[in-house]
Amino acid sequence: MKLDLDLLVMRLILEQEGTVLPPASCNEYLINHVFLPLLRGESVPFRAIDYNAFDADDIWALAEYNDTVYQIAHALGQTAERIGAIAPVARSTRHYC
Numbered sequence: 203m204k205l206d207l208d209l210l211v212m213r214l215i216l217e218q219e220g221t222v223l224p225p226a227s228c229n230e231y232l233i234n235h236v237f238l239p240l241l242r243g244e245s246v247p248f249r250a251i252d253y254n255a256f257d258a259d260d261i262w263a264l265a266e267y268n269d270t271v272y273q274i275a276h277a278l279g280q281t282a283e284r285i286g287a288i289a290p291v292a293r294s295t296r297h298y299c
Contacts, residue, residue: 223271228263231255237264241271 226233231252239246 222274224274226267228267229256229260232260232264233267237268 226237232255235255236246236251
């Protein structure tokens with residue numbers, strides 16, 4: 203497998219800074235007060251959750267969103283592993299000094 207590093211660098215330079223998470227299609231309270239803090243490794247005590255701010259359907263929507271985020275993270279991890287497994291190829295001449 204060949205990897206065009208120049209193209210990769212150019213595409214990374216052109217990307218806009220922002221979140222890598224897809225837009226959430228579920229309850230905003232659950233996203234902001236439960237999902238994102240847990241994703242950052244913060245603790246979310248049960249007593250701190252406002253259970254009146256969402257219903258059971260919102261929990262299922264959050265579970266589906268979590269699955270989507272997990273699939274994206276898994277795909278990125280696999281891509282990083284593939285890139286890391288590419289053996290470097292020696293060039294016959296130096297291209298930099």
